[in-house]
Amino acid sequence: MEDGVDHLAFERNKAQFDVEDMKIIWAGSRQDFELSDRISRLVASDPAFRKDDRTTLDRKELFKNTLRKAAYAWKRINELRLNEQEAYKLRSFVDQPAFTDLHWGMFVPAIQGQGTDEQQQKWLPLAYRMQIIGCYAQTELGHGSNVQGLETTATFDPKTDEFVIHSPTLTSSKWWPGGLGKISTHAVAYARLIIGGEDHGVHGFIVQLRSLDDHLPLPGITIGDIGMKFGNAAYNTMDNGVLRFDHVRIPRNQMLMRVSQVTREGKYVSSNVPRQLVYGTMVNVRQKIVADASVALSRAVCIATRYSAVRRQFGSHNGGLETQVIDYKTQQARLFPLLASAYAFRFVGGWLKWLYMDVTERLQANDFSTLPEAHACTAGLKSLTTTATADGIEECRKLCGGHGYLCSSGLPELFAVYVPACTYEGDNVVLLLQVARHLMKTVSQLGSGNKPVGTTAYMARVEQLMQYHSDVEKAEDWLKPNVVLEAFEARASRMSVACAQNLSKFANPEEGFQELAADLVDAAVAHCQLIVVSKFIEKLQQDIPGKGVKKQLEVLCSIYALFLLHKHLGDFLSTGCINPKQGSLASEQLRNLYSQVRPNAIALVDAFNYTDHYLGSILGRYDGNVYPKLYEEAWKDPLNDSVVPDGFKEYIQPMLKQQLRNARL
Numbered sequence: 001m002e003d004g005v006d007h008l009a010f011e012r013n014k015a016q017f018d019v020e021d022m023k024i025i026w027a028g029s030r031q032d033f034e035l036s037d038r039i040s041r042l043v044a045s046d047p048a049f050r051k052d053d054r055t056t057l058d059r060k061e062l063f064k065n066t067l068r069k070a071a072y073a074w075k076r077i078n079e080l081r082l083n084e085q086e087a088y089k090l091r092s093f094v095d096q097p098a099f100t101d102l103h104w105g106m107f108v109p110a111i112q113g114q115g116t117d118e119q120q121q122k123w124l125p126l127a128y129r130m131q132i133i134g135c136y137a138q139t140e141l142g143h144g145s146n147v148q149g150l151e152t153t154a155t156f157d158p159k160t161d162e163f164v165i166h167s168p169t170l171t172s173s174k175w176w177p178g179g180l181g182k183i184s185t186h187a188v189a190y191a192r193l194i195i196g197g198e199d200h201g202v203h204g205f206i207v208q209l210r211s212l213d214d215h216l217p218l219p220g221i222t223i224g225d226i227g228m229k230f231g232n233a234a235y236n237t238m239d240n241g242v243l244r245f246d247h248v249r250i251p252r253n254q255m256l257m258r259v260s261q262v263t264r265e266g267k268y269v270s271s272n273v274p275r276q277l278v279y280g281t282m283v284n285v286r287q288k289i290v291a292d293a294s295v296a297l298s299r300a301v302c303i304a305t306r307y308s309a310v311r312r313q314f315g316s317h318n319g320g321l322e323t324q325v326i327d328y329k330t331q332q333a334r335l336f337p338l339l340a341s342a343y344a345f346r347f348v349g350g351w352l353k354w355l356y357m358d359v360t361e362r363l364q365a366n367d368f369s370t371l372p373e374a375h376a377c378t379a380g381l382k383s384l385t386t387t388a389t390a391d392g393i394e395e396c397r398k399l400c401g402g403h404g405y406l407c408s409s410g411l412p413e414l415f416a417v418y419v420p421a422c423t424y425e426g427d428n429v430v431l432l433l434q435v436a437r438h439l440m441k442t443v444s445q446l447g448s449g450n451k452p453v454g455t456t457a458y459m460a461r462v463e464q465l466m467q468y469h470s471d472v473e474k475a476e477d478w479l480k481p482n483v484v485l486e487a488f489e490a491r492a493s494r495m496s497v498a499c500a501q502n503l504s505k506f507a508n509p510e511e512g513f514q515e516l517a518a519d520l521v522d523a524a525v526a527h528c529q530l531i532v533v534s535k536f537i538e539k540l541q542q543d544i545p546g547k548g549v550k551k552q553l554e555v556l557c558s559i560y561a562l563f564l565l566h567k568h569l570g571d572f573l574s575t576g577c578i579n580p581k582q583g584s585l586a587s588e589q590l591r592n593l594y595s596q597v598r599p600n601a602i603a604l605v606d607a608f609n610y611t612d613h614y615l616g617s618i619l620g621r622y623d624g625n626v627y628p629k630l631y632e633e634a635w636k637d638p639l640n641d642s643v644v645p646d647g648f649k650e651y652i653q654p655m656l657k658q659q660l661r662n663a664r665l
């Protein structure tokens with residue numbers, strides 16, 4: 001604590017659970033906690049990773065600064081001989097989006113997932129040593145969501161045993177890939193495979209973009225940055241790029257050939273695997289994005305919670321202290337569901353990681369049965385968690401009043417960096433429509449003996465769920481996990497069944513799907529919320545050690561579920577799952593739960609174990625010493641370098657003098 005005072009100590013003493021034990025639960029295991037703790041302190045204590053000057057740099061300085069940090073991070077990773085997990089942690093605690101995110105997060109996984117053994121042996125060592133730097137070049141100016149609509153072509157030339165990569169139209173220009181604009185030497189580029197005039201659809205190709213000697217674009221390649229993005233610093237540390245190919249030739253063996261191959265004779269051969277595996281990198285990254293949502297949301301919640309305990313407004317009696325804004329019920333009703341959501345997303349993220357590892361192992365053994373489930377879960381949860389997180393960060397900014405709008409609160413930048421997660425790796429509405437398709441397929445197969453599995457298993461009880469009426473009689477009944485779960489299952493299944501019934505009225509199912517898209521999205525959201533609630537409940541069924549820890553998690557789980565019920569009361573009522581009285585009992589219980597969280601709120605955010613460096617927020621400082629630091633920070637603004645600003649003499653003084661002259665006349 002810089003001034004030796006912990007302004008939040010009183011709050012910390014109120015906690016009814018052991019915060020050190022909660023840190024382990026949040027981290028996933030003691031080992032994960034120790035690793036995160038060690039690496040975050042390492043980054044925080046290294047001045048080369050300071051980031052408090054970021055918002056005042058112009059784009060070029062900001063970008064150069066990003067390159068410096070990325071190079072320094074790589075140096076430290078090698079010097080300290082960090083393993084893959086430690087290196088990943090180090091990069092994420094540096095907390096500055098960079099080309100390396102795409103190199104490690106998409107380029108390498110694309111080769112791992114879609115390359116043959118031979119291709120992996122050739123390319124991965126180069127990528128692991130960063131002797132080449134790669135990006136993931138899929139999206140084009142004209143098409144992002146519609147991957148099958150991509151226009152770049154890769155035409156096989158049997159004479160030379162090469163592919164000719166070409167951008168035939170303006171709209172076929174690659175547009176958006178991170179790291180592409182200025183840094184990547186290579187790309188996994190997606191293009192339509194054309195053999196003998198026949199179009200075999202979109203495939204991935206490893207293409208070298210820049211010379212490894214002087215970094216200039218190779219012949220036939222036009223490349224650049226697409227320009228400033230939302231927010232000042234934020235995602236402008238990243239060189240999202242534009243790329244055009246003019247008949248660029250690459251050897252045949254640079255098509256990623258795990259899913260399908262092109263022989264020397266130009267024959268197209270499909271392995272016995274689903275073509276959707278070409279989309280595998282997106283499934284991988286969507287899963288990571290879900291895990292990442294809990295990090296972004298918990299950062300914002302940590303800032304807003306600490307500041308809400310420091311900030312006082314109104315309510316002073318006889319000259320005493322004013323009320324801490326965290327004690328206002330409206331503040332609690334806005335903040336605590338976000339705190340609960342951060343924990344909920346943490347646990348569902350952990351589960352999704354398991355699901356992803358499970359499907360990966362099955363795929364290696366040629367078992368493709370769980371691929372649709374993995375696709376639906378990663379797509380749906382990516383959509384649900386990123387939407388809630390982006391909205392939640394913005395709500396946290398408002399929860400901090402005026403000071404939340406200052407860059408030094410950390411919230412504007414956090415929002416600006418995070419919000420594109422609602423769009424990249426699949427627009428959130430487009431992804432929910434994928435979930436809806438999965439649900440409609442599941443409903444249509446219910447009578448066929450094809451038992452629904454995984455997260456749709458509840459649909460097997462559809463007849464029972466269609467008859468369900470909640471038996472809640474008093475507010476405490478809403479604390480029973482089974483009561484909550486059944487209400488969410490009944491709501492989700494009824495919304496899906498209603499959509500399926502409405503769809504069946506259309507002669508053309510695709511037309512029906514388009515017409516009912518908004519209802520289908522609502523049904524998909526209901527299903528995804530059920531997944532998050534059920535995974536939180538499952539987590540509580542595990543052994544949870546630590547004084548008072550399980551009790552706190554039970555409270556948060558109930559808050560998460562009942563907050564959703566309150567927010568979507570219309571769904572629960574209109575589907576007849578609950579009646580209005582039961583709805584108000586849920587609200588009553590929610591208020592009780594907020595009161596239970598209140599004394600534990602600061603400790604619950606301390607359990608995230610974020611350093612002040614990582615939080616990057618004066619409002620969220622661990623010691624709560626907000627006002628002196630805000631005051632101090634204001635004077636560091638470049639505008640305060642001089643008392644009279646540049647431009648005064650040119651523009652303002654003549655105006656003032658003119659006014660003076662006019663006044664004298």
Ligand SMILES: CC/C=C\C/C=C\C/C=C\C/C=C/C(=O)SCCNC(=O)CCNC(=O)[C@H](O)C(C)(C)COP(=O)(O)OP(=O)(O)OC[C@H]1O[C@@H](n2cnc3c(N)ncnc32)[C@H](O)[C@@H]1OP(=O)(O)O
Pocket residue numbers: 101102105106136138139144145146147148178276277279280282283285288289292371372375423424425426427430431434437
């Ligand atoms: C923390 C993060 C860590 C690291 C990353 C670092 C930084 C991240 C920051 C930014 C990076 C951003 C990168 C990008 O944005 S890359 C570009 C991402 N692009 C997209 O996500 C495009 C979205 N569109 C699609 O995914 C597909 O085109 C879409 C699924 C919408 C439709 O595809 P298509 O038209 O081919 O399919 P359908 O006809 O609808 O369905 C066919 C069939 O296939 C199934 N399907 C679809 N996708 C998948 C999949 N991924 N896996 C498995 N199966 C899939 C679909 O369900 C249908 O099945 P069926 O009904 O049985 O026929």
Ligand SMILES: Cc1cc2nc3c(=O)[nH]c(=O)nc-3n(C[C@H](O)[C@H](O)[C@H](O)COP(=O)(O)OP(=O)(O)OC[C@H]3O[C@@H](n4cnc5c(N)ncnc54)[C@H](O)[C@@H]3O)c2cc1C
Pocket residue numbers: 102136137138139142143144145146175176177178235240420423424425426427428429430433517
């Ligand atoms: C910061 C950032 C980083 C990115 N990084 C990469 C990268 O590294 N590599 C890469 O290849 N790409 C990248 N992208 C591109 C990204 O994947 C796409 O922007 C994304 O998939 C959305 O596609 P789109 O832009 O075509 O949106 P569109 O599909 O044009 O969406 C526009 C609107 O249309 C709606 N819409 C579209 N289709 C439908 C439909 N069928 N039904 C109903 N509504 C629909 C959407 O909901 C949205 O409201 C990045 C994007 C951003 C913002």
